[in-house]
Amino acid sequence: MTPMTIEGEKTTAGAARRRHARPNGRRALAGRLSWGLADQAASSASNFLVGMYVARSLGLEAFGVFTLAWVTYGVVLNVSRGLASDPLVVRFSGVSDASWRAAAARATGTALGVGGVIGVVSLVVGLGLGGQVGAAFAGLGVVLPGLLLQDAWRFVFFAAGAGRKAFFNDVVWGIALIPALVVAARVGSVEGFVLAWGGTAAVAAGYGCFQCGILPRPTRARAWLREQRDLGYRYLAENVSLSGASQLRAYGLGAIAGVSAVGAVRGAELLLGPFLAVLMGLSLVTVPEAARVLREAPHRLGRFCLLLAGGLAGAALLWGAALLLVPDWAGEHVLGEVWPSASQLIMPVTVGVAGAGVGVGAAAGLRALAAARRSLRCQLFASVGYAGGGLGGAALAGTVGSAWGVAAANVAASALWWLQLRSALRERHQNTISEVRMS
Numbered sequence: 137m138t139p140m141t142i143e144g145e146k147t148t149a150g151a152a153r154r155r156h157a158r159p160n161g162r163r164a165l166a167g168r169l170s171w172g173l174a175d176q177a178a179s180s181a182s183n184f185l186v187g188m189y190v191a192r193s194l195g196l197e198a199f200g201v202f203t204l205a206w207v208t209y210g211v212v213l214n215v216s217r218g219l220a221s222d223p224l225v226v227r228f229s230g231v232s233d234a235s236w237r238a239a240a241a242r243a244t245g246t247a248l249g250v251g252g253v254i255g256v257v258s259l260v261v262g263l264g265l266g267g268q269v270g271a272a273f274a275g276l277g278v279v280l281p282g283l284l285l286q287d288a289w290r291f292v293f294f295a296a297g298a299g300r301k302a303f304f305n306d307v308v309w310g311i312a313l314i315p316a317l318v319v320a321a322r323v324g325s326v327e328g329f330v331l332a333w334g335g336t337a338a339v340a341a342g343y344g345c346f347q348c349g350i351l352p353r354p355t356r357a358r359a360w361l362r363e364q365r366d367l368g369y370r371y372l373a374e375n376v377s378l379s380g381a382s383q384l385r386a387y388g389l390g391a392i393a394g395v396s397a398v399g400a401v402r403g404a405e406l407l408l409g410p411f412l413a414v415l416m417g418l419s420l421v422t423v424p425e426a427a428r429v430l431r432e433a434p435h436r437l438g439r440f441c442l443l444l445a446g447g448l449a450g451a452a453l454l455w456g457a458a459l460l461l462v463p464d465w466a467g468e469h470v471l472g473e474v475w476p477s478a479s480q481l482i483m484p485v486t487v488g489v490a491g492a493g494v495g496v497g498a499a500a501g502l503r504a505l506a507a508a509r510r511s512l513r514c515q516l517f518a519s520v521g522y523a524g525g526g527l528g529g530a531a532l533a534g535t536v537g538s539a540w541g542v543a544a545a546n547v548a549a550s551a552l553w554w555l556q557l558r559s560a561l562r563e564r565h566q567n568t569i570s571e572v573r574m575s
Contacts, residue, residue: 175303189329191406194324197395216250220243220247244292262275309340381520386401400477403475404539422496443497445496492550514556525542
């Protein structure tokens with residue numbers, strides 16, 4: 137056999153391996169995304185179950201109080217994600233098992249520490265406030281460590297490409313929620329529902345330790361923060377600006393239009409729950425996958441982000457259109473007395489969610505590129521617009537005006553996200569060309 141024949145056979149074999157690897161890679165990607173969608177569906181179902189049960193059991197005003205605690209939890213959750221979970225998925229997705237396990241122990245320990253520290257503050261503030269609002273915040277302080285640890289495990293699993301474990305963890309939480317909510321409904325208080333919701337999250341958090349055989353290491357939190365400070369503090373500012381704007385809008389809307397208006401907005405968001413849950417936790421799936429695309433086929437990152445944005449926006453618009461056809465009797469069966477106010481907000485909230493979905497695609501690309509300065513710039517703009525649009529709209533036209541103001545802000549922010557992603561991709565391409573010429 138001649139050398140030329142041998143070389144030709146090697147080339148043919150290599151091409152065959154590449155052809156087989158490409159479908160296998162696509163199947164692996166489809167599998168990870170499928171588990172991500174399944175996990176988001178489980179998380180969305182749990183959130184919807186809690187919101188529906190509270191709305192039907194307590195009425196519009198008490199549901200507004202519960203929503204204030206929920207929104208505050210969102211701020212704390214984004215602190216934890218910025219410091220612990222987001223750097224984990226950016227830097228430890230698809231790495232060796234030893235590196236992943238060490239990072240997972242430190243990241244979950246950081247999340248647990250954040251929950252403990254802020255939980256004590258919330259408990260003290262709640263006891264000082266007193267009344268229904270104070271009781272809700274005191275209960276939130278008790279359950280924050282479990283809530284944040286459960287969320288951190290989901291990031292850990294997706295960083296390892298084990299989305300099925302995140303799904304089963306959320307399923308365990310959902311199963312534990314059912315009897316807990318029944319007991320809370322019999323108690324009939326806002327704090328009872330807060331404790332039921334957060335207490336069952338602690339059950340799922342404990343199950344997460346069992347799933348991967350890793351114990352959180354809060355003593356290593358300081359080392360983790362020091363090692364990830366270039367990303368962590370920027371992601372912290374980015375995340376807190378988003379959730380802080382949401383909290384400011386909720387508090388401001390309550391002051392302008394009453395606590396019942398806060399409950400109405402939350403009711404409308406519950407109706408779009410599947411997509412809001414995806415948008416809030418989408419980094420569990422998209423950032424690790426975008427990071428993998430960047431490592432394996434950098435030229436495909438822009439297309440990946442564009443397909444993601446289009447899919448999310450289209451799905452949100454279809455869901456919102458379907459909600460507009462829901463008869464009043466069905467809506468009242470789900471949300472009780474919250475339905476009449478919430479149903480008026482379906483159209484603006486749908487437009488806002490679709491606009492945010494377009495931005496999520498670009499945000500995933502910026503995170504994968506570790507372009508923390510660019511993403512922070514976009515998020516600050518989006519947060520200011522969200523709070524300004526929500527409060528300005530409320531002052532002009534009440535609850536409906538607030539919803540349309542937020543929708544307009546989300547659409548404008550998405551345009552900026554894509555401009556920044558385009559610039560970041562161009563900059564990376566130019567840097568790659570310069571490195572090749574220098575070598």
